[in-house]
Amino acid sequence: MNDLSAPSAVQERFHVVHETRYGYRSPVTLSQQYLHMTPRDFLYQRNESHEIWLDPAEDSGIDGTDFFGNKTRIITIIAAHQTLTVHAESTVALAQRLGMNGLAATPPCERLRDNLQLGANPAL
Secondary structure, eight states: OOOTTSGGGEEEEEEEEEEEEEEEEEEESOEEEEEOOOOOOBTTEEEEEEEEEEESOOSEEEEEEOTTSOEEEEEEEOSOEEEEEEEEEEEEEEEOOTTOOGGGGSOOHHHHHHHHSTTSOTTO
16 A cells, blocks of 8 residues: 555655735724634645644634544634734645556646536536
8 A cells, every 4th residue: 555654655745835814994803713724634645744823813722623524723813903814834745646647647627627617528
């Protein structure tokens, strides 16, 4: 089996940075966010590191898991603020899947788009 349990199985490693910025017309005194920003672990994908930070900092946070198994974080900010920045950084390791030759075996997204257009495939 070609999973990530063996260090030599890592085919690619990605450093992912995501940032969302909110600007409000007037100060906000209560902000709640439901974050889905943590990469999942799968047989061929391992989340090696992950960090979320906010500006202003959260006053409280609750980690959870949604119906589909995705990690979530519900945060609350009660200090008055006129901007909010949500920043997430992750390092994810991927192993090659059995029977696949990396990206060369994946159809281009343009072909997938064309195949999924309304009416292109009555079975869809």
